[in-house]
Amino acid sequence: MLADSLLVRAATGHPGPRPPVWFMRQAGRSLPEYRAIRAGNSMLEACRTPELITEITLQPVRRHGVDAAVLFSDIVVPLVAIGVGVEIVGGVGPVIDKPIRTRSDLDVLRDLEPDDVAFLPEAIHALTTELGDTPLIGFAGAPFTLASYLIEGGPSRDYARTKALMHSDPRLWFELLDRLSTIAAAFLRVQVEAGASVVQLFDSWAGALSAADYETYVLPHSQAVLSAVPEVPRIHFGVGTGELLPLMRQAGADVVGVDWRIPLDEAARRLGPGAVVQGNLDPALLLADWPVIEGEVHRVIAEGRAAAGHIFNLGHGVPPDTDPDVLTRIVDLIKTLT
Ligand code: CP3
Numbered sequence: 001m002l003a004d005s006l007l008v009r010a011a012t013g014h015p016g017p018r019p020p021v022w023f024m025r026q027a028g029r030s031l032p033e034y035r036a037i038r039a040g041n042s043m044l045e046a047c048r049t050p051e052l053i054t055e056i057t058l059q060p061v062r063r064h065g066v067d068a069a070v071l072f073s074d075i076v077v078p079l080v081a082i083g084v085g086v087e088i089v090g091g092v093g094p095v096i097d098k099p100i101r102t103r104s105d106l107d108v109l110r111d112l113e114p115d116d117v118a119f120l121p122e123a124i125h126a127l128t129t130e131l132g133d134t135p136l137i138g139f140a141g142a143p144f145t146l147a148s149y150l151i152e153g154g155p156s157r158d159y160a161r162t163k164a165l166m167h168s169d170p171r172l173w174f175e176l177l178d179r180l181s182t183i184a185a186a187f188l189r190v191q192v193e194a195g196a197s198v199v200q201l202f203d204s205w206a207g208a209l210s211a212a213d214y215e216t217y218v219l220p221h222s223q224a225v226l227s228a229v230p231e232v233p234r235i236h237f238g239v240g241t242g243e244l245l246p247l248m249r250q251a252g253a254d255v256v257g258v259d260w261r262i263p264l265d266e267a268a269r270r271l272g273p274g275a276v277v278q279g280n281l282d283p284a285l286l287l288a289d290w291p292v293i294e295g296e297v298h299r300v301i302a303e304g305r306a307a308a309g310h311i312f313n314l315g316h317g318v319p320p321d322t323d324p325d326v327l328t329r330i331v332d333l334i335k336t337l338t
Contacts, residue, residue, distance in 0.1 A: 010309040011233035020067035025317030026060035043088040053123035075141025078187040081116040099153035112186040124194035138191030142203035143180035143221040185228035200235040207240025226252035260315030265306035276309035
C-alpha cells in the first residue's frame, strides 16, 4: 500500500502522475492549532510526549492534505535522550549547556538505546494507524549539523569553531562524528522499525563547507548513517549545497534535497543520471501574491521533470509567519496537475 504512495514511488525513481508534495516544518508555528496545543509545554517536552507527537504530526496532514506526514521531533531529541544538556530557545534554536571542545567533553555522547526514546515507537504506531496509506517520514540530524551545534554551543553564522576543530584536531573531530553517526543511525533505526516509510537526513548547515572538506570530514559519517536504514528510501538535505550535491548523493541518498538557489534541472544535471530531487520553492515567496507563487510552483515542477523523480517541497522550512492557507492552496494546485 505505502509502496504505491506517490512519495515512495517518486523517491524510488518510479514517479506517479504528479509529484508528491509535503513541506519541511509543515508542523509548527504557522498553524494556529499547533500554537494552541503547544501553549504551556516546552518544545522538548512536547517532543517526548506520544500524544502530542501524534497530534502535532497529524495537524498539517488534516489541514493541507499533504502527501506525507513528517514526525514531530527535533534533531536534538536523541542528544537530550542520552542526557546532553540542550534547550530549544524560541526564535533562536538549540542551545547547549556545555559545548564540546575537548576529548573529555565527548564522554557525554554515549550510544542511544531504543529505551531512551520509547516515546517514539508509541507515537509512530498510533500515527501509522491513523495515516493509513499516507507515508510517515522519519528524520535525524546529520553528524556535521549536530556537531556544529555541540561545538558552537548554539546556532552560528560562520561555523568558525567547528571548522577550526575539524582542521586542528582531526582525531577528535573524527571521534566526535563517529559517535554522532552511531547516535543518528540508532535514532533512525528506531523510527524505521516502528513504521516510518521514508527517512530524511538533515545536514542543514553542510553548505558552509567546501566540497573538499565535506568529502574528507563529513561524507563518510553521513554515509554510515544512511547505510543503517537500507530498507526505506532516504532523502539527504542541506541548505546552500549546490556545490556539494554529487557528494551528497554519493553518501548513499535515494533523493537529494535542493534549496532555492539552483533550479532543479541544473541540480539534476549536477547529480547525474537517475537522480531524484526534492524541492525547491523559495520559502520567502510564501509571502508573495498568489500569481507569483502559482508561477513559481509551475516553474519548479517543470524543472523537476529533468530528474528521474521529483518530490515537491520548499527549499527550506516553512517560516513561522506563513499564512497556512497559502500552503493548502499550493497543495490543491499540485493535485490538479495529474
Ligand atoms: O518538518 C516538520 O514539520 C517536523 C518537525 C521538525 C522540527 N525540527 C520541529 C521544530 C524538524 C524536521 C526539525 C529539524 C531541525 N531542527 C533542523 C533541521 C531542519 C532545518 O530547519 O534545517 C534543525 C536545524 C533544527 C534545530 C532547531 N530546532 C531550530 C533551528 C529551531 C527553530 C528555533 C525557532 O524558534 O525559530 C528548532 C525548534 C523547532 N523545531 C520548532 C519546531 C516546530 C519551533 C519550536 C516552537 O514551536 O517553539
